[in-house]
Amino acid sequence: MTQSDGTHSGSDAGHMVNGQMVTVDGTPLKASLKRAERKRTLIAFLLVAPLLTYLLISFIFPIGQMMWRSVDNPQVVTTLPKTLEALDDWDGEGLPDEPVFEALAEELAIASANRTVGQLAVRLNYEISAARGALMRTSRSVEDFEPPYKEDFLDAHRLWNDPAFYRIIKREGNPLTASYYIAAFDGTYNEDGEVVLQDENRRIYIDLFIRTFAMSLGITLITLLLGFPISFLMASLPMRHANLLMIFVLLPFWTSLLVRTTSWIVLLQQQGVINELLIALGFIGDDGRLGMIYNMTGTIIAMTHILLPFMVLPLYSVMKTIPPSYVRAAKSLGATPWTAFWRVYVPQTLPGIGAGAVLVFIISIGYYITPALVGGQSGQMISNLIAHHMQTSLNWGLAAALGSVLLISVLILYWVYNRLVGADSLKLG
């Protein structure tokens, strides 16, 4: 391909015309090169096009959609447009006036008829408890309301007597909302509409984010401490033994995640193998059984085991390429074994450490199944709450906001890592 496209002819047979380098057929070398380059780019692009489309459909688009959902807020705007208009004239003090209730009565009747009131009720219930009951009960009887509507509303449910309810309707009467993100950071709105921290006994997420990051960091460190010697051993042993060790590393890697997690339950539980063994050996009494599972310890042990190969493989592949002669040279120049190891060998493994650490850290930050099975309460991670909001509470907006926060913090961490270590030094194997 390169033979015919003129890139070579420029250097072989190029000559000067009007101070410009041209090829044999007289086109300027620059243009000729550009054309050839374009053709290559196009071919390259076509080759990656299937992958690109795949990524776009299965990755970028859903992530975009998730981030959109975390701010999307159509329920109030589409269901109660006239009410919102009428609420514009309300100063936020006391109860609103009759026009608001007139609009509400009309729009709730419509929403009830075409069954959109359910979504509105669920949406507002995220902001204030009992909103769902207030809207559903009112919408069932709203057909029979008579002017002046205000009294009928105040009788229908106690929430209609609470100015805070109207403030919430007004605030959420916007096609975009920040309230999911505020909730994701344990925030809430106070009486004056300012964002404040949630009541102390309802805060969850900030602590959980911190815990998730701390646990991931801990697991990364443990896998490094455990994985480094194994990789070192594998890299320095003859191929025959190294392969055997490699199989020991890979075998669990190929075993189902669920099998590995449940085996840990068998080993670690109070009536489990380890506790029984410790009792039989007399280390602990029958009433002093160790609680090693259904807590943070359980999550850390099981996840460390599951993620170890992600640390060992990049480390091994990097160590394999380090010529032993460097350490020998250092020693022959008078370095102690420790200095030779620490000053000469370890710096060369940094790309492997970096790759392994980034892999393990990022995978563990989003880990879900293992903490759900062996984490009890103290071993839960943020992904378990995201799953809860996706599947059980069905607050997809909040789930999306939590997911986006997680995604953005991982990107920030990766950026910091890139600035400190350099992503190009990663070596994944």
Next chain:
Amino acid sequence: MKQPMLRMLGVSSAISLLAVTAVHAEDPVDLTIVSWGGAYTESQVRAYHDPYTAVKDHITIINDDGSANALAGLRSQSMAGNVTWDLVDMLPSDAQLACDEGIIMPIDADEMLAPAPDGTPASEDFLPGSLGECFIPQIVYSTVVTYNTEMFPANNQPGSIDDFFNTEDFPGRRAIQDRPAGNLEWALFADGVAPDDIYDVLATPEGVDRAFAKLDTIKDNLVFWTEGAQSPQLLADQEVAFSTGYNGRIFNAAQVEGQPFEIIWDGQIVEWDGWVIPYGPNQEEVLEYVYWATDTQRLADQAKYISYGPARASSAPLVSEHADLGIDMRPHMPTNPQNYETPIVLDNDFWTDYGDELRERFSNWMLRG
């Protein structure tokens, strides 16, 4: 769905059931029925699906164990405009949400469901308060406290919710589900609130504080479970002395597997479970199936395979022995008079209104360790 259409379907299904022998070649239909899996789906397969497909050659029933996330599934299918589920087994609270959102079919009980054998219309035959706007109840199940009899001396076995909260006389760990529903009710019940007043008390901030204060007294002994299968497992492994759990699963572990479990029926939390009909691809066939599968005999049949009480009054006298074990099922039913002395009937309206807030508070309480 228009009313006359329903009437027509109801009548036509009644006729076609009378004339099941009148074979005429029909196109094969796959009905996707979503349920809870495990022993529960098994009981439905044996009581409903198998006998039905035996007389209806053209129907094939596909079981999907997706009920735990049924509402999420219904929402996403309806959003995507591609409903693949024909019939879904779910809890009444979720059914009401789905109904309010207009993604499942409203039910006219007397048109769509069979009357009792004595002619009582379905709306009067189903137990009071069980039928929903879009919800057809099948069973009454209860969440109960169970203990492992081997973990207590024979002369000191617990017997009430008070004992569950009494760690001095009944030491040992306790497993509760990682959600507030049920646990807060028990806390107030143990704190002396009458079953009928529990939700009024719980609707006040002081009542919530009171419930959490009571739970605090046993917090150091608590373990949390998530999935229904975990509670019998934790008890069998003697990881815990007590566990809350679903009475059907406890029955299975105790009677079928012979585990030394004893149910404390005091303060059992009673709830319904049943069918909802999404706007799926085979509505006519599903309505026909539902008419048949929720009749008096069928609901009584299900109790041969699992210890959940039938939701029809007319089914109760027909409840008999377990199909495999041959034991009398009546003493194991949540609705058995001896078990039903101090029940707490789960208030779904309360939990849909206050659930979000209380779940946050409960999560925070659990995570604070």
